[in-house]
Amino acid sequence: MGVDSTLVEALRRELGSDGVLDRRSQRVPYECDGLAFARQVPELVLLPRDTQQTAAAMRLLHEARVAIVPRGAGTGLSGGATPVEGGVTIGTGRMRSVLHIDALNRWARVQAGVVNADLGHACESHGLFYAPDPSSQKACTVGGNVGENSGGPHCFRYGNTSQHVLGLVIVTPQGEILDLSEPQVDPQGLDLVGLFTGSEGMLGIATEITVRLLPVPEVVETWVALFRSLDAACDATSDLIAARAEPSAIEILDKLTIEAVEQSVLRAGYPQDAEAVMLLELEGSEASVQANAAVIEPLLAVRGAFGLRRARASADRARLWAGRKGAYGAMGRIAPDLYVCDAVVPRRHLRALVRRTTEICSGKGLRIANVFHAGDGNLHPNISYDRRNPEELRRVLEAGDEMMRACIEAGGSLSGEHGIGLEKLSAMPWMFSSEDLAVMCRVREAWDPECRMNPGKLLPIRACMETRMRAPGAT
Amino acid sequence: MGVDSTLVEALRRELGSDGVLDRRSQRVPYECDGLAFARQVPELVLLPRDTQQTAAAMRLLHEARVAIVPRGAGTGLSGGATPVEGGVTIGTGRMRSVLHIDALNRWARVQAGVVNADLGHACESHGLFYAPDPSSQKACTVGGNVGENSGGPHCFRYGNTSQHVLGLVIVTPQGEILDLSEPQVDPQGLDLVGLFTGSEGMLGIATEITVRLLPVPEVVETWVALFRSLDAACDATSDLIAARAEPSAIEILDKLTIEAVEQSVLRAGYPQDAEAVMLLELEGSEASVQANAAVIEPLLAVRGAFGLRRARASADRARLWAGRKGAYGAMGRIAPDLYVCDAVVPRRHLRALVRRTTEICSGKGLRIANVFHAGDGNLHPNISYDRRNPEELRRVLEAGDEMMRACIEAGGSLSGEHGIGLEKLSAMPWMFSSEDLAVMCRVREAWDPECRMNPGKLLPIRACMETRMRAPGAT
Numbered sequence: 001m002g003v004d005s006t007l008v009e010a011l012r013r014e015l016g017s018d019g020v021l022d023r024r025s026q027r028v029p030y031e032c033d034g035l036a037f038a039r040q041v042p043e044l045v046l047l048p049r050d051t052q053q054t055a056a057a058m059r060l061l062h063e064a065r066v067a068i069v070p071r072g073a074g075t076g077l078s079g080g081a082t083p084v085e086g087g088v089t090i091g092t093g094r095m096r097s098v099l100h101i102d103a104l105n106r107w108a109r110v111q112a113g114v115v116n117a118d119l120g121h122a123c124e125s126h127g128l129f130y131a132p133d134p135s136s137q138k139a140c141t142v143g144g145n146v147g148e149n150s151g152g153p154h155c156f157r158y159g160n161t162s163q164h165v166l167g168l169v170i171v172t173p174q175g176e177i178l179d180l181s182e183p184q185v186d187p188q189g190l191d192l193v194g195l196f197t198g199s200e201g202m203l204g205i206a207t208e209i210t211v212r213l214l215p216v217p218e219v220v221e222t223w224v225a226l227f228r229s230l231d232a233a234c235d236a237t238s239d240l241i242a243a244r245a246e247p248s249a250i251e252i253l254d255k256l257t258i259e260a261v262e263q264s265v266l267r268a269g270y271p272q273d274a275e276a277v278m279l280l281e282l283e284g285s286e287a288s289v290q291a292n293a294a295v296i297e298p299l300l301a302v303r304g305a306f307g308l309r310r311a312r313a314s315a316d317r318a319r320l321w322a323g324r325k326g327a328y329g330a331m332g333r334i335a336p337d338l339y340v341c342d343a344v345v346p347r348r349h350l351r352a353l354v355r356r357t358t359e360i361c362s363g364k365g366l367r368i369a370n371v372f373h374a375g376d377g378n379l380h381p382n383i384s385y386d387r388r389n390p391e392e393l394r395r396v397l398e399a400g401d402e403m404m405r406a407c408i409e410a411g412g413s414l415s416g417e418h419g420i421g422l423e424k425l426s427a428m429p430w431m432f433s434s435e436d437l438a439v440m441c442r443v444r445e446a447w448d449p450e451c452r453m454n455p456g457k458l459l460p461i462r463a464c465m466e467t468r469m470r471a472p473g474a475t
Numbered sequence: 476m477g478v479d480s481t482l483v484e485a486l487r488r489e490l491g492s493d494g495v496l497d498r499r500s501q502r503v504p505y506e507c508d509g510l511a512f513a514r515q516v517p518e519l520v521l522l523p524r525d526t527q528q529t530a531a532a533m534r535l536l537h538e539a540r541v542a543i544v545p546r547g548a549g550t551g552l553s554g555g556a557t558p559v560e561g562g563v564t565i566g567t568g569r570m571r572s573v574l575h576i577d578a579l580n581r582w583a584r585v586q587a588g589v590v591n592a593d594l595g596h597a598c599e600s601h602g603l604f605y606a607p608d609p610s611s612q613k614a615c616t617v618g619g620n621v622g623e624n625s626g627g628p629h630c631f632r633y634g635n636t637s638q639h640v641l642g643l644v645i646v647t648p649q650g651e652i653l654d655l656s657e658p659q660v661d662p663q664g665l666d667l668v669g670l671f672t673g674s675e676g677m678l679g680i681a682t683e684i685t686v687r688l689l690p691v692p693e694v695v696e697t698w699v700a701l702f703r704s705l706d707a708a709c710d711a712t713s714d715l716i717a718a719r720a721e722p723s724a725i726e727i728l729d730k731l732t733i734e735a736v737e738q739s740v741l742r743a744g745y746p747q748d749a750e751a752v753m754l755l756e757l758e759g760s761e762a763s764v765q766a767n768a769a770v771i772e773p774l775l776a777v778r779g780a781f782g783l784r785r786a787r788a789s790a791d792r793a794r795l796w797a798g799r800k801g802a803y804g805a806m807g808r809i810a811p812d813l814y815v816c817d818a819v820v821p822r823r824h825l826r827a828l829v830r831r832t833t834e835i836c837s838g839k840g841l842r843i844a845n846v847f848h849a850g851d852g853n854l855h856p857n858i859s860y861d862r863r864n865p866e867e868l869r870r871v872l873e874a875g876d877e878m879m880r881a882c883i884e885a886g887g888s889l890s891g892e893h894g895i896g897l898e899k900l901s902a903m904p905w906m907f908s909s910e911d912l913a914v915m916c917r918v919r920e921a922w923d924p925e926c927r928m929n930p931g932k933l934l935p936i937r938a939c940m941e942t943r944m945r946a947p948g949a950t
Contacts, residue, residue: 010727104717105821127719134784149661160661162669163638176910185851186624186821187673187887188906189933190915194637194669200661215719242579244602244690287762344660376660414663431663437650439922440665446917458664 003043003088007064009048014056017351019094021045030071030089035079036337038422042069042089044468049094050111051169051177051207058205059175061088067452068173070201072113072144075136077340078421080148080200085455090205092143098122099208106213107166112143112206119211121252128213131158134417135325142209149198151417153324154281157248158214160417162197167210170196170203171295173448183210194392195443200419201454203447217283221293222317222328223247225305226274230370231255233276234351236303237374241347245295250375251279257331257369264330268323269298271307278305278374279324327371328382334367335384341403345412347377353410357381357403364395378416379407405430420458428460437463478563482539486521489531492870494569496520505546505564510554511812512725512862513897517544517564524569525586526644526652526682533680534650536563542927543648545676547588547619550611552815553896555623555675559931565680573597574683581688582641582658587618594686603688606633609892610800617684624673626892628799629756631850632688632723635892638673642723644684645671645678658685670918672697675894676929678922692758696768697792698722700780701749705729705845708751709826712849716822720770725850726754727801732806732857733845736798739805743798746782753780753849754799802846803857809842810859814871816878820887821892822852828885832856832878839870853891854882880905895933905933912938 012020021027022044032039043066048054061068067087074081083089092113099109103126110119116137119130133152134140140150146168151160158164166183170192180193187193196203227233232251240250253261258270258277270277280296282289300308311317331338345353354370361368361383373382381403385396404414404427414424414431428437441464445451451464487495496502497519507514518541523529536543537787542562549556558564567588574584578601585594591612594605605683608627609615615625619642626635633639641658645667655668702708708727715725726734733745733752745752755771757764775783786792806813820828829845836843836858847855856878860871879889879902889899889906903912916939920926926939 102821104713104823106940127716147664151661155660159638162662163634171912172910178911178914179908181909182888184888185630185853186626186888186891187637188895189903189912190677190918191624191637191670191673192911192914192918193920195666197669198666203666215721284759285763285766287766291760291762346580378660402741411657413657413659413661416661421664428664433654435647436653436655436667437664439647439653439667442921443665443667443670443918446921447914467812469609 002064002065003311004439007060008044010060014044014060015048015053019047019049019053021047030074030091031082032072032353033076033079033081034340035077035082037393038079038084040083040086043086044088046088046090046246047094048090051171054090054205054207055171055175055177057090058173059364062174065450065452067455069149069454070205071337072141072147073115073139075140076144076148076421077342077418078423080419080421080454080457082422084422101126103128105183107210108213109181109208109210111208112141114142116140116142116145119307122214127216129216130211131164131214132161142211143206146197146206146209147199147201148417148419151373151378153249153251155417156250156373159235161264162194164212165193165197165209166212167195168196169208172204172219173453178275181208181210184465191391200421200458202444202458203453217460218285219283219289219312220317221282221289222282222311222320223282225278225280225300226307227276227278227460228304230354231351232303233278234354234374236278236300236305237302237350239299239303239345240296243295245292245299247280247296247375248283249279249281252370252374253277253287253324253327253374254370256367257327257371260334260369261327264326264333266322266326266330270323274307276442277323279320324371331369331382331384335386337385337387339383339385339400340418341379341381342415343404343407343412343417344381344416345377345379345407347408349410350374350377353379353407356406360402360406361399366395366401367397373416377412381450384470391423401427415458422457425457434463435464438467441467449473477539478541482535483519485535486532490521490523490528494522494524494528496522496657505549505566506557508549508551508554509815510552510557510896510898511917512868513557513559515553515558515561517558518561519563521563521565522569523565526646527681529565529680530646530650530652532565533646533648537649540925540927542930544929545680546624547616547622548590548614549579550615551619551623551896552893553816553898555896555929555932556892557897559897567616570682576601578603578656582685583688584683584685585617586618586683589617591615591617591620598688599829602691604691605686606639606689607892610803617686618681621672621684622674622676623683623892623894626848626853628724628726628848630892631848639687640668640672640684641687643668643671643681644683645681647676647679648928656683656685675896675933677919677933680930693760694758694764694787695792696757696764697786697795698755698757699784700753700755700775700794701746701752701782702753703779705751705829706826707778708753709829709849711753711775711780712825713822714774714778715771716850718770718774720767720774722755722771723758724754724756727845727847727849728752728799728802729845731842732802732846735805735809735844736802739801739808741801741805742799745798749782752798754795799846806844806857806859810861812860812862814858814860814875815893816854816856816858816875816877817890817893818882818887819891820852820854820882820885824885825849825852828854829865830884831881834883835877836874839874840846841870841874848875848891851891876902900932900935909938909941913942916942
């Protein structure tokens with residue numbers, strides 16, 4: 001049992017030799033995702049081409065009782081694709097086909113490894129788009145987005161991935177295929193598709209995904225406004241929401257992020273005297289965009305916004321977005337590693353929590369840059385650090401924990417879009433009672449009684465062990 | 476064990492004597508829901524006042540190994556609240572408090588027994604509304620809507636109940652309380668709230684529900700248009716969608732429904748020469764409603780629409796809606812019982828499937844009236860019948876099965892909003908493989924290993940028995 005030469009040979013027969021990576025040099029690139037401080041090289045990497053190959057491989061791994069770690073593009077930020085407990089990584093990198101687009105009924109079916117932005121391009125000629133737009137959308141996969149229930153700037157208006165998944169083909173940990181791919185308005189029976197979305201690779205692997213598409217709005221207008229303080233930008237966000245001015249995205253970048261962007265090749269043209277940059281997007285008919293603009297502009301002015309730029313042509317809009325979309329890359333200039341935190345706070349506490357997280361980090365001598373989805377209260381305090389410095393890494397992790405506790409105390413939650421993964425495993429009991437966690441563990445074991453799928457993620461081991469000791473349903 | 480005097484006494488101590496209905500005359504009103512041909516008087520009816528009382532009662536029922544049937548207002552149409560296998564009904568009729576409204580963050584927390592329309596009224600003064608609007612909204616409860624993942628006319632634009640549930644307090648079959656009531660944009664851990672929504676009382680009882688609220692649009696305009704054929708109304712629907720004219724609701728009533736409405740006290744003023752009535756609703760800013768109207772009116776005219784009426788004031792709008800909202804009541808004039816079918820078809824097949832369902836019924840000598848959510852392809856062929864005539868009832872059930880098969884063959888699904896319940900239990904294997912059903916059964920048993928919650932609904936017994944015989948995860 002385990003990964004031995006017999007298993008490798010059997011897998012090669014199913015996937016072909018280019019579908020089985022066993023040399024160490026081939027496996028090292030799969031040792032982590034965007035949570036750079038946690039690393040473990042998988043024992044084997046498999047790259048199936050379709051559902052059938054995935055199922056064949058998972059049947060063999062089931063017989064051999066080997067742990068399985070699903071992986072999209074490895075852009076995740078909570079360590080979900082890191083094989084911390086060893087085992088075999090199954091990547092979706094060779095499942096890149098857009099299988100079908102039904103333009104009238106507005107859905108598409110794709111293989112799990114299709115890159116988020118490629119799905120967008122495939123829909124363009126139909127005048128449709130796929131709403132979830134993680135900052136990593138040029139690299140991340142639709143399958144990874146399903147695993148993490150990913151968000152993005154436009155999720156303020158359109159909701160996270162789970163609001164856009166209409167069907168799935170799932171391979172179970174035992175290698176069985178569940179074809180739940182028909183697009184469903186009202187899921188029939190128990191909603192396995194809804195349960196699977198955001199389950200972070202604990203229940204199986206989704207190989208095909210049916211997603212909702214939306215009509216491209218008549219007009220899309222991007223705004224960039226500058227503020228003399230981060231507080232003012234936060235207050236302007238609250239004002240917009242209270243006044244029901246409804247842009248489809250409200251993003252804020254702070255001073256340190258602006259500097260990083262301006263010092264990088266991007267040069268978005270943000271002036272140095274701006275303490276915060278706000279990006280807005282307005283969508284709809286010509287008439288409604290104009291009406292909305294007439295509400296928004298004075299509200300920004302009240303909070304001292306200046307240097308307003310507006311763009312409609314897609315090349316011009318892309319230029320305004322470039323600073324936001326490239327912010328993480330630009331921060332790479334500040335230090336070798338970046339810890340991208342993710343937490344949600346009630347919007348009324350936006351300003352206070354942005355201040356609090358900054359204080360926590362500066363108190364520990366850490367540099368924090370804020371780039372965040374202000375509209376839905378989804379903070380991203382980003383800490384630049386060097387993971388080779390163990391003392392600094394310790395301070396980073398402590399700051400992460402303290403920020404998380406502060407957000408939860410304010411009525412917020414652990415994650416807006418990056419998932420729990422490894423990173424927030426120990427924080428789950430801060431949000432959930434032992435009864436809550438026990439039900440999650442039993443639901444997980446209904447799919448995977450051996451807990452071979454992505455072990456060491458999402459659910460604290462102790463919760464699952466306690467559940468096993470207590471027979472379910474016993475009084 | 477079972478319902479004996481010791482149990483009844485213990486329950487009275489927890490719920491008070493007015494919370495325990497044991498006399499037959501008190502229990503008979505709970506013998507069925509809107510699926511009138513299936514009836515069974517529960518052994519006992521409990522009416523807890525809150526989460527704590529519900530949990531106390533469920534702990535006692537767990538110790539006594541008694542089956543539990545949750546019930547809202549009993550307006551369901553698939554038999555979900557009928558205690559077919561006996562046991563105790565727990566009604567939410569005394570849990571009617573709106574607990575909290577957070578206007579800035581746009582959510583409300585209510586007890587499960589709050590009537591859907593009452594939640595709407597409670598939000599009005601904040602300029603907010605709750606989107607799901609089942610036709611029974613003046614009677615049905617938010618808890619029942621969660622159980623069935625209910626829809627309604629405006630779900631074309633806003634999605635079914637599951638898109639609006641942000642949190643739940645759940646009492647498990649063992650009487651434990653899971654407090655998952657904090658509103659979550661991105662559910663943390665496994666999405667128990669998403670799984671529970673639409674689970675038709677199989678996993679426990681939701682006692683408190685946190686729902687998303689939406690800002691009331693600046694303008695709401697209701698249109699009624701008449702057509703000389705049902706085909707023309709269906710084609711106009713397809714045209715509107717293809718042209719991306721986006722009303723928030725598109726409803727169609729056919730000739731038989733029009734006649735029933737006009738002969739009832741409602742008298743909506745639909746002329747007798749109309750073969751179909753279309754109701755539309757346009758929402759948004761003044762500018763966007765006008766722009767949308769300019770697109771929609773000529774599209775309707777192309778299909779021969781006549782007698783167009785438009786209204787904005789809420790009393791006038793209510794008059795236009797009265798015929799639609801009162802259609803089911805009006806059909807009560809045609810025959811004592813009404814079998815309200817519910818199926819979804821791809822919108823491109825709308826016209827063909829409306830014809831096909833009519834043929835199936837007329838071929839069996841049955842009268843069919845169509846009232847349906849045309850926008851999302853959600854058909855409601857309604858058969859008027861008398862359940863006391865067993866031969867007629869047999870034809871009704873046969874027609875129901877045939878219509879369902881026709882919809883599934885066309886790529887549709889079993890239910891748009893009414894759930895599976897008793898009614899469509901035997902049709903589940905038409906949609907799902909034995910592997911799909913086995914995973915659903917195991918997930919159910921993760922919550923309820925004894926299958927005491929709402930037995931005989933949603934999941935075919937055979938599927939669950941087969942699952943038990945096969946150890947989960949065995950090769």
